[in-house]
Every structure is written in C-alpha cells, then in structure tokens.
Amino acid sequence: MATGLCKEPRVSRYLLFATELYALPILRPLQAAIRARGGEAAWFLPKAAATHLRDGERRLADAGEVAAWAPAAVLAASNWAPHFFPGAKVQLFHGFNVEKRADERGHFRIRGLFDLYCTQGPATTVPFRELAREHGHFAVVETGWPKLDPLFAPDGGEAAALRPSDGRPVVLYASTFTESLSSAPLLREEIAREVASGERYWLLTLHPKSDPQWVAQYRTLAGPNARFVEADDLIPALRAADVLVSDTSSVVSEFVVQGKPVVTLRNRAPKPHMIDIQAPEQLGAALAQAFAPSPALRAELAAYADSIHPWRDGGASGRVLDAVADLLDGRLGPLARKPANLWRKWQIRSRVKRF
Incomplete structure (x- = not known):
C-alpha cells in the first residue's frame, strides 16, 4: 500500500x-x-x-x-x-x-x-x-x-424556474475562460441580436475566471428574453436548456451527457456530435440545425455521452x-x-x- x-x-x-x-x-x-x-x-x-x-x-x-x-x-x-x-x-x-x-x-x-x-x-x-x-x-x-x-436526480424545481413561462425554447450560452479559446468576445454581438429577436429565451453565463469586462458585457443582455446565471452551480441551467452554445469548454461535455445538441465556435478538437462553426454569423443557421437535429447527429450525441459518462443514476x-x-x-x-x-x-x- x-x-x-x-x-x-x-x-x-x-x-x-x-x-x-x-x-x-x-x-x-x-x-x-x-x-x-x-x-x-x-x-x-x-x-x-x-x-x-x-x-x-x-x-x-x-x-x-x-x-x-x-x-x-x-x-x-x-x-x-x-x-x-x-x-x-x-x-x-x-x-x-x-x-x-x-x-x-x-x-x-x-x-x-x-x-x-x-x-x-x-x-x-x-x-x-x-x-x-x-x-x-x-x-x-x-x-x-x-x-x-444532481443532473440525474429528480428536479426540485430549479430548472423549471429558469425556463420562460411562455414556453419558448431555451438556449444556454457558456464560455471557457481560456483567452485564446473563448468565444465571449466573438459572439457577444451575434448573441445580442438573437436575444433581441425574442425567438428563443437565453440563459447566459461565463466561467468564474473569465475577464470581468466580458462578464459585465453579457450581464447587460439580461431582460425579458435572457437571464444571466451565476457560474457557481450550472446544473439547473444545464437541465433547463434545450441547446448549448459554447466553444472549447468542459461544459460542452456536461451538457452532452443529456443527449442534447451543442453549437461550438472554433472548438479546438471538434467532434461529430458538435455543430462547430467558424464565424459568428453562422450562429443562426447552426441554432436552426440544433433545434431540429438529424438522426445521425442524435446518434453521435448518444455515442459520445456513453463514452465520457455512461452513469445516469x-x-x-x-x-x-x-x-x-x-x-x-x-x-x-x-x-x-x-x-x-x-x-x-x-x-x-x-x-x-x-x-
């Protein structure tokens, strides 16, 4: 020993x-x-x-x-x-x-x-x-x-409280703090346009170690179509969201174990289960794909989830x-x-x- x-x-x-x-x-x-x-x-x-x-x-x-x-x-x-x-x-x-x-x-x-x-x-x-x-x-x-x-425990209502009462679909945005990999500076204006359209409800969060200026920038998007969520406990947000937008962050994997689609911007090692985009203006089309995932994409999501975390109990x-x-x-x-x-x-x- x-x-x-x-x-x-x-x-x-x-x-x-x-x-x-x-x-x-x-x-x-x-x-x-x-x-x-x-x-x-x-x-x-x-x-x-x-x-x-x-x-x-x-x-x-x-x-x-x-x-x-x-x-x-x-x-x-x-x-x-x-x-x-x-x-x-x-x-x-x-x-x-x-x-x-x-x-x-x-x-x-x-x-x-x-x-x-x-x-x-x-x-x-x-x-x-x-x-x-x-x-x-x-x-x-x-x-x-x-x-x-807690992701696989009975919901105590925290996730439901994050969803809008009008039943709109929910997108969670979360970014890594690694400056060279973070999508926060690149996606801020595109996400602002998506939030302003009101088509979907957004939950917004950044890693606790992110640059404070970008945390402040995303906080300003909160309103009738978006809410800023503190990053110390994201499990309710992961449960509440239908689709995730991110980059090279471990939250991508945390979200995928639920079998839900993810959109990533310039992921360092893109995989078949991701909808990876190279430019912010591609976000709208990628979201449309994520909210109507093909059978092939669903199969990739399930396979990846089983490989990284098959435990769902x-x-x-x-x-x-x-x-x-x-x-x-x-x-x-x-x-x-x-x-x-x-x-x-x-x-x-x-x-x-x-x-």
Missing part, C-alpha cells in the same frame, strides 16, 4: 480540497453522500472561496487543523493535493477532457500526487488504467463524476466513497511508492501557506 494511507481503524472523515470556486459543485454532492453514510466532511480552500461556503459547512483554516482532524482521504477537485495532509489523495477532476492541451500537459498528466483516480467514463478510464500499469503508484476506478449527480458520489474504502482496505492491490517530486512538493507547501 502506498506510503501515507490510513491503515489503522479510522473515523469516516473526508477532506474536500478545492483551489477554485468551480470545485464547490463538484464536491458538494460528495459532502451529501458522506453525511448520508454517517461520516464527516470538512473543507480546505482559499479564503476568497470560503465566503461561498454555506451554513453547516466546516472549513479547516490551515495545515495544522487538517493534521489534527486527520481525514481518511483528501478528495480533490484540482490537479494537485497537498502531499503532507493525512489520508489517501483522491483525484476527482475539475472537468471533462476537452483537449485544450496535449495529453502529456493536460488531462492525462501524472504528477505523482494521487493514490486513486476516480474516472468519469471509458474515455478516461482506459487511458488512466494504462498509465496506472506504467507508473504503479496509483489505482483507477470508474465511478462517474460527482458533479453530475446520480450515484457517482457513492461509488467514489466505495472506491476510497476499497483503497484504504487494500482491495485495490498494493501500490508502489510515489516519486519524490521534491521541487513540486516545495511549491505545494508554499501554495498552502498562501491559502
């Missing part, structure tokens, strides 16, 4: 580790599952993000508090986790693989920090299992993604906890010692001090 994993009888304590606001909707379903099983959850996240915690959510302020609390596992919605925290380090991912970067720099980069990777579907499970055989110091279990548990969080228990109890087999990574570990200690 890897160094640092819990071997003694343990309290069911889990640390939810976040570096950005977008981690909150990934980790909150896990918090609910932990509590439902009688366990305890606490958060470790930057002070700026801590203001978004809710009543009853506990934050540990520093590494000393984490050590004293002694979690059995650190559940991380980030590409790193503090190696010196107690417990197994579990990678949950902050999004789907949308090929923003080459594999060796992006989704499949192995940093030597995690004991367990909880993958979302076959498209990520297969490559990570190959990497596990190569490296030997981590295990891989396909669990589905906790963030999507809302039970990913429970499977993550089961996988952690299997890891801690040795049922996933022995793991090799992780690499020393002295420079990276020094960087991580410096980061945690700034939290």
